[in-house]
Amino acid sequence: MILLLFGPPGSGKGTQARLISQWLGIPSVSTGDLLRAEVASGSPLGQQLESLLAAGQYVPDALVNQIVIHQLERSTNGMILDGYPRTEEQAEFLKKALADRNIREPIAVHLEVSDTAIVARLGARRVCPKCRRVFSLVQNPPKQAGFCDDCDTQLTTRTDDTPETVLQRLRTYAELTAPIFAHFHNSLPINGNQKPENVFYEIQEAMAQVPEWVSQNTRLGISPTSCTT
Numbered sequence: 001m002i003l004l005l006f007g008p009p010g011s012g013k014g015t016q017a018r019l020i021s022q023w024l025g026i027p028s029v030s031t032g033d034l035l036r037a038e039v040a041s042g043s044p045l046g047q048q049l050e051s052l053l054a055a056g057q058y059v060p061d062a063l064v065n066q067i068v069i070h071q072l073e074r075s076t077n078g079m080i081l082d083g084y085p086r087t088e089e090q091a092e093f094l095k096k097a098l099a100d101r102n103i104r105e106p107i108a109v110h111l112e113v114s115d116t117a118i119v120a121r122l123g124a125r126r127v128c129p130k131c132r133r134v135f136s137l138v139q140n141p142p143k144q145a146g147f148c149d150d151c152d153t154q155l156t157t158r159t160d161d162t163p164e165t166v167l168q169r170l171r172t173y174a175e176l177t178a179p180i181f182a183h184f185h186n187s188l189p190i191n192g193n194q195k196p197e198n199v200f201y202e203i204q205e206a207m208a209q210v211p212e213w214v215s216q217n218t219r220l221g222i223s224p225t226s227c228t229t
């Protein structure tokens with residue numbers, strides 16, 4: 001099963017991706033992380049990506065598509081796509097790529113958060129550079145200040161979390177990403193203006209209303225109500 005997780009920057013998408021991944025036992029694949037890994041590698045492609053990301057611009061569709069399909073082919077049990085598709089062209093590409101591989105149409109979960117809440121959250125976001133776990137100094141601070149709970153690595157801020165870049169990303173998200181929910185049959189809006197555990201509960205409840213998902217996972221013995229965080 002493919003689950004698409006949508007939300008503007010600062011919507012808590014990374015935290016929900018981790019919770020859903022633990023719940024369903026499928027990997028969460030963030031295109032942002034894939035792109036940053038390419039940048040960190042210092043390859044010519046990475047250098048090209050770096051200047052695009054620093055300017056808050058989107059990476060060309062064809063390039064992102066290539067990276068995602070590579071992941072799709074390696075994830076036989078399904079996966080959570082975090083941050084993809086980001087344009088209508090990518091959405092159509094993904095639908096065709098899944099159909100070509102006889103994979104069921106994905107469930108699209110979108111976190112809806114007000115701009116003011118996002119602005120308040122962004123200055124507080126920290127990420128573990130090693131295991132990619134995301135913390136918020138306000139909502140879910142690490143147990144030891146500045147260090148990851150899971151692997152004890154020093155936490156960092158993302159280079160694309162500066163205020164100017166964030167404002168550009170919010171505008172781009174509204175223009176490009178919001179219209180693509182309509183491309184998917186199972187599109188679930190979730191209220192992201194609440195605590196992470198409540199957002200996660202709402203996601204589980206919403207997915208329990210999707211008949212195809214319920215029938216598939218009843219056979220696998222997975223029930224939304226049997227899960228705790």
Ligand SMILES: [Zn+2]
Nearest residue numbers: 128131148151
């Ligand atoms: Zn870590």
